[in-house]
Amino acid sequence: MNGRGPDARGPIFQDILLPFEHHAEPRSPGAVMNFLKELSLFNWSPDSGHARIEEVAEETDPLDTGSPKLSTNCQGRLSPSFNIPSFIEQMQNMSHEFPPHLENLASSFHATFSPSPRASLSFTPELDQAGFHLYNYYLEVLSQKVSIAPNSQNDSNSYQRVFLPLAQKDKGVLYGILAWAGFHLGGQWMAEGSKYAELALKHLCEDISFNGDGQTIEDRRVIINKLATILIMCGAEICRGDVKFWSVYLQWGWKLLRSNGGILNFNNNKEEHWLISNFAYHDLLASSTSNRGTYFPNEVYDRIFLDPDGISTGNLNPLLGVSKPLYKVIGDISSLFFESKQIMNEYYNRPSNGANSPTVADFSVVSPEENGSVKSYASVQSDISDHTKVADMLNFISSKAHELEAELNRVKPDSDDLETLSDAELEWQLTTFEAFQLSCKLYLRQAIFKLNPSALECQILNNDLIKCLDILIDTPMQATLVFPTFIAGLFTVTERGKEAMRHRFEKLIADYGPWNVVRVRSLVEKIWVQNPNGDCVVDWNAMLNDLDWDLNFA
Known part of the structure; x- marks a missing residue:
């Protein structure tokens, strides 16, 4: 991948690794289109008692290390003989035969006919039609897709309740969410995303x-706006599969917080609490x-x-949930892995010269923060x-492990987080x-105890983990499954299990968003090549x- 194409960035970005290829066609931004997309997965017919679900085609780019080109040409469509009584009858049948897909359809139906209040822009800083398209896509699709906050808690989705009001007041925040929307849409929208990322x-x-080391800023509102922009751009870069620049944004966030009183200095209200928990x-x-x-x-x-x-009492964090x-x-x-490796x-x-050899008391572990996340190993007598x-x-x-x-x-x-949730x-x-x-x-066993993936206790734990993933992968919790799916892949050792894991990755890529998941899948495939039997x-x-x-x- 040595051609920049439509994803070319300005000179600020020239030293950053290029992302994968992206969607050939853009996806629709509207809730109505989301509903119709879900509906079109079912091939309704009075003569059939079930729905036909079409597979999403995937082709591998030979120039890429694992980036898929996803077909957006959905083959399933409504039967010409579709009518309301038939639709209701089929819905009743589907509630028994395909409950996960019915959940998705119901969610899209609810989003279509009971939409959240629209956040109209109070200013239009040089936004053209494409810019408004990206804004609406973030509002109606992306901000809901990346949140695992329950729909029953209207104020829990901080991607809408915090970021959108900030976008009304600050161009950096607005440009950030437009960039994120463009990266998530893919295809021709990548160029728009790159343009707004630069802005x-x-x-x-x-x-x-x-x-x-950062600088002190007197105006607290300026700090909040800059931190929000940094975090949005961090998410946007992760979304497009970047493996370098997102971490630069995160480091900038650390410098901004550290030089202005520390992270806990920005924990005074829901807006600030969301930003620092996001960091x-x-x-x-x-x-x-x-x-x-x-x-x-x-x-x-x-x-x-x-x-x-x-x-933030009464609101589940849209990133963390009850976890x-x-x-x-984690x-x-x-941190223990980092510390033990250093020690x-x-x-x-x-x-080798014993006279000049350091004692254990000389060993220390360096952390980005002076009193950071790890502590020096307690010295013993020399x-x-x-x-x-x-x-x-x-x-x-x-002992630490x-x-x-x-x-x-x-x-x-x-227990307070569970009180207002529906059964589902x-x-x-x-x-x-x-x-x-x-x-x-499993992470503890791999990183600290150094157990092989094929070890019996690891396989028992991984089997239970995969059962959880298979329950969640068709639910609105997809946004939080990247880390558990990576760990499950790390501990998968059989060819049959690996093929099943590939299907799970493909499901996340197709439904949640491709590029960061593609990177994780690529890493898992490399691990399998190096350790084919998990021994x-x-x-x-x-x-x-x-x-x-x-x-x-993330």
Whole structure:
């Protein structure tokens, strides 16, 4: 992929890795079109007692490492003899035969005939028809697709309730959501997305430099607008499969927060709480945390998610759902992996001259934040033997890992988060919690305990995880399944299981959005090639470093 084509960026972006090829045709932005798309999946006929669901065609670009070209020519269509009584009769049959697809159809029907209040733009900064098209696509489709907040909680979707009002007041936020919409639409809209990404970046940097350690900004509203723009652009770049520049935006967010009082200085209302929880979420799901630690301590992130001050009481976080206690554990595992790797590498690579050899007390772990996410290994006496030192280090790591395992066994969803959910929403949220709990247990076994994917206990856990994924993959929870699906793929060892995992990836690519999922699928395929039978432990972080990729599993 050495041709830039319609996705060419300005000079600011020239050192960034090019994204994959994109959709050949754009998708419709409207809720009505979403409803018709769902409806067209069913080939209604008075002579048939079921619906025919057409498969989405996929072709592999030989110039790409795994980027699909998805056909947008849906073959299923309504029968000419369609009528209302027949439709009702078929709906009743479908409720028994194809409940997941009926759920999707009902959701689209509700979005069509009970739409959320439209957020009209209070200013039009050089927006043409394409710009308004992208805005409406974000409003009606994308902002709902990326949220796992329940529909029964109207105020929970912060992609609408926070970002859209900010877009009325700040050009950077507006340009950011237009860029994100363009990247998600794909096809001819990629060029529009790139144009608005460049405009958002210029607006963001016109009065501040992120080259140093950051700078203090007196106007709190300016900080909020810039942080929102940064987070939106982070999501937009992840959406298009970027493996470098999204992490630059995240680092800018850290610099902005750190130089203006720290992340907890921006936790005074729902708007601010959404922004800092969004930052924490993307930091914890970054593959680079295994190399750098998290930007702020995991305990701080946990406080943000648990929200002890009740700032966002009554609203589920649209990124976390009821799984919010588990994200801190993901960060703890990544931090322990980072710390243990530092400790062992420094010890085993120490100079051979005993007189000049560092003691364990000399070892320290560097984190982006001075008092960051990892702590230095507690030193032992320098006059004990090497064997004892190694034993102490290994026992330290093992003890920390078993503490995390115990935490995973006792963690539960917050009961307050479950009170207002419908039966279906409750099932989806609890199943998602279980999927993340199992994913964390498997991640711990792979990263710290160094268990082979084919190990019996790993296969038992992975079988349970896959059952959760198969329940969730046809629900509105798709936006949160990238990390659990990656972990499930990492521990899949049979050819039959790998083929089933490929179908799950294809489902996410077709329904949720392709490019970041394509990157994750590509990594899983590389792991399978290197470890075909699951009988060894693959350091996938080292593999990403070799590829010069920084993945985000958001």
